[in-house]
Amino acid sequence: MIASFAAEERMETGFLVSIIVFGDRAILHLPPTSASSVEWSDMTADSCTAIGAAFSLAKGLIEDKTVIPSRAFRPTVVLVSDGRPTDDWKQPLEFLIAEGRSSKFFFMAMGIGENTGMQVLERFISRTPVLAEVNGTAIRNGVFRRKGAHRIHEFFRQVTMSGTMRSRCIRPNDVPRSVEANKEEGRY
Numbered sequence: 001m002i003a004s005f006a007a008e009e010r011m012e013t014g015f016l017v018s019i020i021v022f023g024d025r026a027i028l029h030l031p032p033t034s035a036s037s038v039e040w041s042d043m044t045a046d047s048c049t050a051i052g053a054a055f056s057l058a059k060g061l062i063e064d065k066t067v068i069p070s071r072a073f074r075p076t077v078v079l080v081s082d083g084r085p086t087d088d089w090k091q092p093l094e095f096l097i098a099e100g101r102s103s104k105f106f107f108m109a110m111g112i113g114e115n116t117g118m119q120v121l122e123r124f125i126s127r128t129p130v131l132a133e134v135n136g137t138a139i140r141n142g143v144f145r146r147k148g149a150h151r152i153h154e155f156f157r158q159v160t161m162s163g164t165m166r167s168r169c170i171r172p173n174d175v176p177r178s179v180e181a182n183k184e185e186g187r188y
Helices: 004-008 052-064 092-099 118-125 148-169 177-185
Strands: 016-022 025-036 076-082 106-112 132-135 138-139 144-146
Touching: 016 052, 016 132, 025 052, 025 148, 052 138, 076 118, 106 118, 144 148
Parallel strands: 076 106, 106 144
Antiparallel strands: 016 025, 132 138
């Protein structure tokens, strides 16, 4: 994914990549960095899921206009988790998806593990019901579930395609709308 974004940067589109890891606490693993400048370092997992702290940390980055300037295209926030929080997550999640600049972002999620908690993940993506429209058919957003690591790459391929396709659009900030939704709202 990062290599694909770096290749797109050569075509005059910038991609900032940032990674927040969360276990017993949330840590900024990779500060917002141009995709072509990312120097990868591996992450490790532990038994906790401080997802509320991660939501708060992400919200702070997003609302800081020195980190994400107002002229930036609408970012995508990606959550990869077992969806089983070990901290207070409801209010930080609501602030992230429903208030301020972050409420206009695209959200995608992947649940990992045997006993994935879907409530958090489904609420996380609820503000992005449609990822794209292809030949008049809406591609609906949903939580991707992966029990094993062997298929994780499929999710990140979709994240990559979503980001690179939008960067090539005339209006990359528009939320994709299905034809049916436009008809219901009287727009054609």
